Amino acid sequence: MVVKVDHIGIAVSSLEESLKLYTDALGMTLHGTETVEEQKVKTAFLPLGETEIELLESTAPDGPIGKFIESRGQGIQHIAFRVDDIEAALAELKAKGIRLIDEKPRYGAGGAKIAFLHPKATNGVLIELCQRD
Numbered sequence: 325m326v327v328k329v330d331h332i333g334i335a336v337s338s339l340e341e342s343l344k345l346y347t348d349a350l351g352m353t354l355h356g357t358e359t360v361e362e363q364k365v366k367t368a369f370l371p372l373g374e375t376e377i378e379l380l381e382s383t384a385p386d387g388p389i390g391k392f393i394e395s396r397g398q399g400i401q402h403i404a405f406r407v408d409d410i411e412a413a414l415a416e417l418k419a420k421g422i423r424l425i426d427e428k429p430r431y432g433a434g435g436a437k438i439a440f441l442h443p444k445a446t447n448g449v450l451i452e453l454c455q456r457d
Contacts, residue, residue, distance in 0.1 A: 325413050330406040330436075330454040331369070331376040335392045335399060339368050339381045346370050346377065358433045365389050367433045378404075378433070402440070404452035410437050413453055417441065429455070 336342040346352045355369040364387025368379040380401060382390035392401050407413040410429045418424060423445035432438035437455040
């Protein structure tokens with residue numbers, strides 16, 4: 325089912341400030357930024373080998389990233405696993421009794437189809453499934 329780690333999502337208060345660390349200090353290359361209105365988030369992708377680091381800045385205090393930072397502070401928010409067929413993966417996980425946040429895929433950054441598994445079913449880790457065509 326899982327093909328590889330697609331990306332690691334890191335919640336940040338400021339993309340501008342955080343990019344200084346990742347690009348200037350660590351020498352990573354910014355692939356681009358995107359605002360996903362539906363999720364109230366602005367993202368920045370930094371490729372790293374076969375995976376990416378996704379920096380996530382909330383565009384609204386009541387967005388998922390804003391709430392995450394308010395309760396937990398900045399840091400790793402989720403890990404995304406690439407799958408070939410997200411609908412089949414969700415059906416299989418549901419059949420195995422895994423609690424889902426998203427029973428159907430939704431739009432994610434970079435045109436990906438995404439869906440999240442509930443952290444109560446994954447030992448406290450927010451897992452995102454990601455399909456890129």
